[in-house]
Amino acid sequence: MSALPPCPKCNSEFTYEDGSQLVCPECAHEWSAQATETATESAKVYRDAAGNVLQDGDTVTVIKDLKLKGSGGTVKMGTKVKNIRLVDSDHDIDCKIDGFGAMSLKSEFVKKV
Numbered sequence: 001m002s003a004l005p006p007c008p009k010c011n012s013e014f015t016y017e018d019g020s021q022l023v024c025p026e027c028a029h030e031w032s033a034q035a036t037e038t039a040t041e042s043a044k045v046y047r048d049a050a051g052n053v054l055q056d057g058d059t060v061t062v063i064k065d066l067k068l069k070g071s072g073g074t075v076k077m078g079t080k081v082k083n084i085r086l087v088d089s090d091h092d093i094d095c096k097i098d099g100f101g102a103m104s105l106k107s108e109f110v111k112k113v
C-alpha cells in the first residue's frame, strides 16, 4: 500500500520516490512530487474587477462608491488606494485611504492602476 500518486503518464501504480522526484518504472516518466503538491494547494489568486492579478503593494482605484458602515462616509469612485495588502477573508484587501484611515475592501470593487 503506497501513498504515492499513480504515474500521470501511464497511470501505473508502481511509482517510487527517488529523492524529490517520483519515478514510474513502467514508462520511465519522472516528475517532481513537490510541484504536484504546490499545484493542489496553490496560493489564492486575487483579481480586480477587470481580472488583473493583484499583489501586495499594488495601487488600485475604487470603481464604485463604497458606503462605509458606521461612520456614514463614502469612498468615492475613482479614489486611489496605494500599497494594498492582500488578506484571506471576505474583504480581501487591507489598505489605508487618505481621509478614512485603515479599512478593508473587496477586490471585485477595485481596479489595478
Ligand SMILES: [Zn+2]
Residues within 6 Å of the ligand: 007, 008, 009, 010, 011, 012, 024, 025, 026, 027, 028, 029
Ligand atoms: Zn508511467
